[in-house]
Amino acid sequence: MKRMFLGKSELMVPNIALGCMSMGKLSPDEASKVINNALDHEIDFFDLADIYGGGKAEEIFGKVIEMDPSIREKMLIQSKVGIRKGSYDFSKDYLIESVDGVLKRLQTDYLDVLLLHRPDALVEPEIVAEVFDELEKSGKVRNFGVSNHNPYQIELLKNYVQQPLVANQLQFSVMHTGMVDAGINVNTKFDSGINRDGGVLDYSRLEAMTIQAWSPIKSGGDIFVDNKNYPEVNAKLQEIGERYGLSNSATAIAWILRHPANMQAVVGTMTPDRLTDYSKASEVRMTHDEWYEIYRAAGNELP
Numbered sequence: 001m002k003r004m005f006l007g008k009s010e011l012m013v014p015n016i017a018l019g020c021m022s023m024g025k026l027s028p029d030e031a032s033k034v035i036n037n038a039l040d041h042e043i044d045f046f047d048l049a050d051i052y053g054g055g056k057a058e059e060i061f062g063k064v065i066e067m068d069p070s071i072r073e074k075m076l077i078q079s080k081v082g083i084r085k086g087s088y089d090f091s092k093d094y095l096i097e098s099v100d101g102v103l104k105r106l107q108t109d110y111l112d113v114l115l116l117h118r119p120d121a122l123v124e125p126e127i128v129a130e131v132f133d134e135l136e137k138s139g140k141v142r143n144f145g146v147s148n149h150n151p152y153q154i155e156l157l158k159n160y161v162q163q164p165l166v167a168n169q170l171q172f173s174v175m176h177t178g179m180v181d182a183g184i185n186v187n188t189k190f191d192s193g194i195n196r197d198g199g200v201l202d203y204s205r206l207e208a209m210t211i212q213a214w215s216p217i218k219s220g221g222d223i224f225v226d227n228k229n230y231p232e233v234n235a236k237l238q239e240i241g242e243r244y245g246l247s248n249s250a251t252a253i254a255w256i257l258r259h260p261a262n263m264q265a266v267v268g269t270m271t272p273d274r275l276t277d278y279s280k281a282s283e284v285r286m287t288h289d290e291w292y293e294i295y296r297a298a299g300n301e302l303p
Contacts, residue, residue, distance in 0.1 A: 001042035002282045004262055007166025007210045009143045011112065013076060015257055016282050017045040018275065019214065019268035020061060024053025026270060028063040035064055037272035039074055041279040047169075047212070047266050049080035049117055050102050062107035077106065078113035080147055080169070082120060090120040095131045099140055114141040115169055116157075118148045125160040132161050145169075145209070150198035154209075168204060169212040169266065170197075174233060174252050174298050175219030179211075180259075181300065188303050201261060211263045213256050217249050225249045236297035244284050247277050251294075254281035258291050 001014045018038045023031050038044070048058050058079065065072050081098035082088055089095075099114065114135065116128070135141040145167035146154060154165060172179055179201040185193030204211050217225045224230040225237070225248045234248055241251035253265050267278050296302070 008164045008208050009166045013045045014043050015264050017047050017266045018043055019047045019266040020057050021052045022270050023060050024056030031060045032064045034270050045076045047078045051083050058105035062105050065107045076112040080115040080117040082117040088118050088120040090123045092127050092131050111141045113143045115145045115147045119153050125157050129160040132163050151203040167210045167212050171215050172213035173216045174255055175224045185303050205261050212266050213263050214266045216256055216265045217252050233297045236294050240290050250281040254284040255294050258286050
């Protein structure tokens with residue numbers, strides 16, 4: 001398993017992380033098998049959020065730790081806070097209470113990484129700075145980042161917080177390529193040239209923030225891999241994947257990992273065999289031409 005630094009932190013993480021949004025649907029024994037299979041493949045980075053299953057995902061994850069407390073030091077745990085019913089909330093009391101709830105459900109004393117889940121339009125960055133300082137000083141959180149933020153939202157936070165923002169979790173896949181489309185179509189009249197994210201891809205590279213790509217095998221809400229509604233891209237994934245001994249899914253993940261931004265793919269499967277399959281993408285480096293062949297097969301035209 002290829003490893004990398006998470007942003008400017010000293011954390012060495014696998015370039016494939018296990019997203020645990022669906023873990024709340026499992027029993028503790030089933031979840032234990034999923035987690036231990038991930039660890040067997042050196043995937044020791046686990047991504048959660050307080051809203052996943054209304055906290056159930058963290059609760060089940062915590063029961064696995066309760067069953068074997070020694071497992072905690074073998075893993076890196078990330079969770080996200082800031083979303084509440086009907087709004088986003090970065091107020092001090094809400095963030096502190098949210099993190100305390102996360103730690104209680106996970107049955108751990110600390111998070112390796114905490115992300116602010118979605119931008120709060122009413123954010124007061126000086127308050128966020130107070131929260132980060134308090135969480136760091138107490139030992140509850142060791143590293144901080146954001147999710148679904150654009151460059152100026154990040155710059156606003158950075159103007160106040162003392163801690164490096166090490167990661168930004170963003171949707172990215174073969175069939176969800178907005179981060180690269182706008183750059184390829186600069187100064188055109190094509191819709192794909194519309195900059196919807198403030199240039200977050202190039203910004204992340206300049207600032208050494210790790211992009212964590214969520215939904216790596218989805219197009220919007222659909223899984224596009226091995227889906228008959230996406231014949232061209234699947235044919236190309238199969239053609240190129242066969243050269244490396246990869247499934248279509250693993251090839252789609254390898255495509256993300258090929259980008260020189262050094263992204264981390266967050267895969268959300270709770271099926272051990274699928275994670276084993278996905279893990280094969282970690283050290284595959286497809287060629288420059290193969291990357292563009294897949295990009296075009298996804299329906300993207302070059303200007």
